[in-house]
Amino acid sequence: MNKQTKKIIIFDDDEDILSICSYILEEQGWEVHTFTDCNNITEKVAGVLPDVILMDNWIPDAGGIVATQALKKDEALKHIPVVYFSANSDIQLLADHAGAETYLAKPFDLEELERVINTVLISN
Template identity: 55%
Template structure:
């Protein structure tokens, strides 16, 4: 069997984290979640995910800054970051952050799985 792909989700909404964990574990992914993007480099380095979902509104260090830090990092910059927000300008925010894609909230389960498959293909 193929190695389980690892997804790291940053969101300060525990309901969203629980929902995503439930959906994605069910779909065969390994999940790690965090409610803060502080020390983003350390957090991501410790887990080495295959893909990252980044919420916009995070305490202290926001999603844009955290994504930029990752994208400026020598080895971590190759991990796809999907910007994840209920903002109606999520596409613009993803662009500002230098993210690889975006997913609007609320999302449906199929959209969530599709965007992962697209970026891990």
């Protein structure tokens, strides 16, 4: 089976979320890259070229909205779907403002995580 490994980047400063998500996604055959800040975001993403990005709202230093907007302005990276995730009650507004493809409210269950990721993969 030479199916290319799917790659995902998770931007979150919560180490617990990173480790849980990494574990679940690696079990499913994903190659997971994690960052606890969004500094030099375009360089980080260009270095991995993931199939999907999970973006936390409160990621240091600039925050998820600014980080997502930076990616969406980059010709080489703007096609990569961003799943915005946050515990904020305004998550849909935040995701729209950021230009993210979809969102995932925290706390989320793992089925929901998988469903959202697979949805953006199919539609992209």
